[in-house]
Amino acid sequence: MPSLKALKTRIASVKNTRKITKAMQMVAAAKLRRAQEAAEAARPYAERMTAVMSSLATGIGQTESAPKLLAGNGKNQVHLLVVMTSERGLCGGFNSTIVRLARVKAAELLAAGKTVKILTVGKKGREQLRRDYSAHFVGHVDMGDVKRVGYANAQGIAREVLAAFEAGECDVVTIFYNRFQSVISQIPTALQVIPAKFEGGAANALYDYEPSEEAILADLLPRGVATQIFTALLENGASEQGARMSAMDNATRNAGDMINKLTIQYNRSRQAAITKELIEIISGAEAL
Amino acid sequence: MAGSVQFDLVSPERRLASVQASEVQIPGAMGDLTAMEGHAPTITTLRPGILRVVSADGTRAYVVTGGFAEISATGVSVLAERAVPVDELTSAALDALVADACEAAAVNPDKDSADKAVADLNAMRAAVAL
Numbered sequence: 001m002p003s004l005k006a007l008k009t010r011i012a013s014v015k016n017t018r019k020i021t022k023a024m025q026m027v028a029a030a031k032l033r034r035a036q037e038a039a040e041a042a043r044p045y046a047e048r049m050t051a052v053m054s055s056l057a058t059g060i061g062q063t064e065s066a067p068k069l070l071a072g073n074g075k076n077q078v079h080l081l082v083v084m085t086s087e088r089g090l091c092g093g094f095n096s097t098i099v100r101l102a103r104v105k106a107a108e109l110l111a112a113g114k115t116v117k118i119l120t121v122g123k124k125g126r127e128q129l130r131r132d133y134s135a136h137f138v139g140h141v142d143m144g145d146v147k148r149v150g151y152a153n154a155q156g157i158a159r160e161v162l163a164a165f166e167a168g169e170c171d172v173v174t175i176f177y178n179r180f181q182s183v184i185s186q187i188p189t190a191l192q193v194i195p196a197k198f199e200g201g202a203a204n205a206l207y208d209y210e211p212s213e214e215a216i217l218a219d220l221l222p223r224g225v226a227t228q229i230f231t232a233l234l235e236n237g238a239s240e241q242g243a244r245m246s247a248m249d250n251a252t253r254n255a256g257d258m259i260n261k262l263t264i265q266y267n268r269s270r271q272a273a274i275t276k277e278l279i280e281i282i283s284g285a286e287a288l
Numbered sequence: 289m290a291g292s293v294q295f296d297l298v299s300p301e302r303r304l305a306s307v308q309a310s311e312v313q314i315p316g317a318m319g320d321l322t323a324m325e326g327h328a329p330t331i332t333t334l335r336p337g338i339l340r341v342v343s344a345d346g347t348r349a350y351v352v353t354g355g356f357a358e359i360s361a362t363g364v365s366v367l368a369e370r371a372v373p374v375d376e377l378t379s380a381a382l383d384a385l386v387a388d389a390c391e392a393a394a395v396n397p398d399k400d401s402a403d404k405a406v407a408d409l410n411a412m413r414a415a416v417a418l
Contacts, residue, residue, distance in 0.1 A: 209329045210332040216331060
């Protein structure tokens with residue numbers, strides 16, 4: 001049985017922890033709202049982009065002149081995995097779920113005899129992958145100083161990925177991120193960006209193309225990659241804050257429970273001490 | 289005034305404009321074009337330049353770089369990698385754009401197109417006259 005004093009300090013320290021987790025939860029809630037707004041604002045661009053690209057791609061995707069970004073470079077040997085995680089911890093299972101998905105995929109590819117390269121975005125994923133896959137690391141993008149994810153960040157990553165593809169250093173590029181569904185549910189997602197995949201783009205109205213369809217598609221595909229990465233970054237940002245918010249909410253609730261339990265224990269032992277003293281006095285008096 | 293078209297200007301980060309416009313002047317890669325109601329459906333890539341929108345409440349100009357415009361009979365949507373209203377544009381921002389383009393031109397294997405982008409930007413710079 002801990003002493004009364006020990007219990008008292010314990011209660012005080014848990015109360016402090018609760019204050020911190022509560023504050024973090026509120027900060028995460030505010031950041032989540034901003035992240036969601038950013039994701040919302042980026043949606044029209046991404047949607048239009050995909051719509052136009054898929055209608056172009058279905059038109060010329062099957063021909064031999066199709067750009068490499070669309071059709072692939074005919075090989076399927078070297079896979080580049082872009083693993084997007086957060087810079088900070090204390091966000092529940094957010095990073096672990098992405099890393100787990102990436103790990104499964106990497107193991108699968110390695111078992112199939114493919115070469116795996118890993119580009120990490122965000123420090124936490126790198127730390128988790130270091131033990132098993134550090135030999136596969138080809139680069140790291142540090143997002144530590146980035147306050148608000150901008151398109152420029154996505155462009156930077158896209159440039160790196162495209163350069164690697166063009167130089168023949170990788171054949172297939174997949175990005176891993178958490179898709180934001182709600183505060184309590186984020187879905188780890190693997191998205192193949194090169195070669196680009198489009199789901200049955202409906203060939204809509206006939207357009208005049210200026211310059212040619214091929215030229216437009218060749219111009220758009222690198223932008224498409226950047227857009228997909230940008231969307232992923234934003235979704236990831238919203239997911240991170242959502243995950244942190246629910247993790248901190250849980251922590252706050254747990255701290256509350258713990259305080260209750262400790263307070264009961266504290267009161268009980270205080271009462272026990274009083275009772276003990278009384279018994280001592282009474283039995284002392286009776287002995288006289 | 290002729291009928292109007294629904295005009296949308298979106299950049300990756302936000303939607304800059306969504307108005308009913310009577311005409312939209314677009315800096316296309318193959319030359320400038322003006323889209324009005326009933327224009328033939330067209331998709332064109334953009335060159336760095338100035339996009340003008342004429343609507344009921346006046347003309348607005350935006351500096352756009354990279355991206356494409358999709359014109360249909362009833363609407364024009366411009367997806368620009370970067371888009372800034374001309375009145376919010378500063379000389380420093382333009383310089384940054386030109387510097388970016390020069391940097392890209394230095395590593396771009398396709399010398400012609402890279403030089404063209406820089407030239408386009410410089411022309412635009414002169415046109416905005418800051």
